[in-house]
Amino acid sequence: MSRTKATFLPPVMEARRWLEGVDFSDRPLINVSQAAPVDPPPQQLRQAIADVALNVPDAHLYGPVLGLPALKSELATQWSAAYQGSITADQVGITSGCNQAFSATISMLCDQDDEVILPIPYYFNHRMWLDMQGVKTVPLQTGPDMLPDPAYAGELITPRTRAIALVTPNNPCGVEYPAELVRAFYNLCQDRGIALILDETYRDFDSRTGAPHDLFADPNWADTLIHLYSFSKAYRLTGHRVGAMVSSVARLEEAEKFLDTVAICPNQIGQYAALWGMQNLGAWVSGERDEILDRRAAIAEGFPTLEQQGWKLRGLGAYFAYLEHPFAMDSDDLARELVKQAGILVLPGTMFTPDGDADGKRQIRIAFANVDRAGITELFTRLAGLNL
Structure with a gap:
């Protein structure tokens, strides 16, 4: 098959x-x-995209596999401030959408017959990629509040477990995972030597003020956390396919092999659009x-x-x-x-x-x-x- x-x-x-x-x-x-x-996208961003298309010749060429340096630097700076932590530009990889960030993460972490724990219900594209990679999805049932239990997750970890993947605010349920719950999963993964994949595609629409978790404040966050993000929702750039993967330098080097083989580089014009959006569209x-x-x-x-x-x-x-x-x-x-x-x-x-x-x-x-x-x-x- x-x-x-x-x-x-x-x-x-x-x-x-x-x-x-x-x-x-x-x-x-x-x-x-x-x-x-x-x-x-809003009119001003569309104008910025047009200006790049007309006036930045390099935007039409291959770029760095892990993304535009200026965009990586901007994300590292803004995320460090927002999460009150420390992220450097070389810990950021830009991808062709957040789905590709997840695909690169799994390809970098997993071998055939390895396992990844997903809370149920899950984001279907995550399950699809695991299926196609021969990686076993281990379902983690959620409670009546649609929140997963880290203690139960701990019982599901085996020698083949490579990661637990969380999405918050959640797709499909919408629930926002409390900071202490995210921290509990992080501690579990850290203790058991597996990765925590944290997909925050919808972070810009979280109802809470301030940082939704404190993981980046841990000086050793990159040993455990792989953070995923999408520029598509905040800036209406769905067709431009721009996402991000924040992780250790060593893991990004492994992910680069996958990214170079699949797309060579993220959409250059889309990356300039995401950069302009981050710098100008906060309000x-x-x-x-x-x-x-x-x-x-x-x-x-x-x-x-x-x-x-x-x-x-x-x-x-x-x-x-x-x-x-x-x-x-x-x-x-x-x-x-x-x-x-x-x-x-x-x-x-x-x-x-x-x-x-x-x-x-x-x-x-x-x-x-x-x-x-x-x-x-x-x-x-x-x-x-x-x-x-």
């Missing part, structure tokens, strides 16, 4: 196929399936965060209507609301029915959980990054009106 046949079809693309042949003329589709902004990103937090509040305020019908809000934050439905059908069947009966496209919990997982059959993910307050009200109205 080929490596690609070892895993499932891309969930977002599979869900889009459910739209074929459905007429939405009398009721516009509410698409809450994908966690990515659909609007282009704009803050406004984007305020809007997302307002949509989060709108879901919390409107949810009692659904709760009266048996729905449960299992997680909420960043771009996501994670719901438990009250119907006598599996969530993948429900998701297809929602397209036809309510004009709503969501992803079922079965796309974020192992085959046969009972919880996944009861859950759906709402990605509300592109739905404003009025759209959220309409979403709840349609869900409340279901007759299944």
